Amino acid sequence: MSWSTAGTWAIIVTLGIGTFLMRFSFLGAMGGRRLPDWLLRHLRYTPVAVLPALVAPAVVWPPATGGDPDPARLAAAVVTVAVGWWRKSVLAAIGAGAVTLYALLFLLG
């Protein structure tokens, strides 16, 4: 790695400011004004639109296996979603996913 201290901090501070501006964007500029209905209808789907896309490639092509699909990780992802949907509980889903992952990694060696 060939980063000077100043170069690294320039990146950290730029990312910090840029990220804050994105977080503050609508909260800061819109204030108490009401957003249009069509926009609100889109925004209701933000979590289910962003988070699956964020992790889907890592589920199917895990970096830890060099990008080869891994039965243990795929099964853990499916179990996590199924249990989370069924129990409506984030923690139950994480627990079930972790147990599945470790059990299959152990069994499949």
Added chain:
Amino acid sequence: MPASTRNSAYLTGLRQGAPFLLILVPFALLFGVVATEAGFSLPEVMGFSMVVLAGAAQFSAVQLMAENAHTLVVIATALAVNMRMAMYSASLTPYLGAAPLWQRALVAYGLFDQTYAVAHARFEARPEMTVAERIAFFAGAVTPMLPAWYGMTLVGAVAGRSIPPQFALDFALPITFLAMVAPALRTPAHVAAAGTSVALALVFAGLPFNLGLMIAAVAAMAVGAEIERRMGAR
């Protein structure tokens, strides 16, 4: 508004935010370890966690810097990963927009996947909450998460030793995010949005700068909104 309802909203936020420590703790620990192993100094590692405060973007930046990518590529990629924060910001505006500016600025600093997920779920389920109660709830949810994020980054950086690969911590992030999404799959529109999100993210996984993520997210929001509109119109 009586202080007692604000206090109870704060405590509810604290209670509903606390379980997410199970996610933040290993994630922050892992970041501390990974960034230290990549060659960053302790202040730099802590700088990422305190100034940027966004796990996925921090990992992306450190990964690219370790590969000696161009500064602009590092910044563009990490900011693209964080574009969803603007969506979170817009999504919370109907609930928090009327709060004083300084409170909105503090909320913005503490707005990340876990605080957004817990706050949005609560605000949607309890439309009768006042703006002050919502701010108190958000403050409660953030209270355990921020110190855990900073502290565990520090522990990971100081411990410095790699966590054995048998622990498969690479998969802590996917499991966490999927677990946060699954309970939200309440309607056909939500399921279709999530399905679109996954499918397009895989199709466009090869695009640079996480453009695939943005395309998948925007298309999935449009699919969810359109299905809701058609089902409502019937």
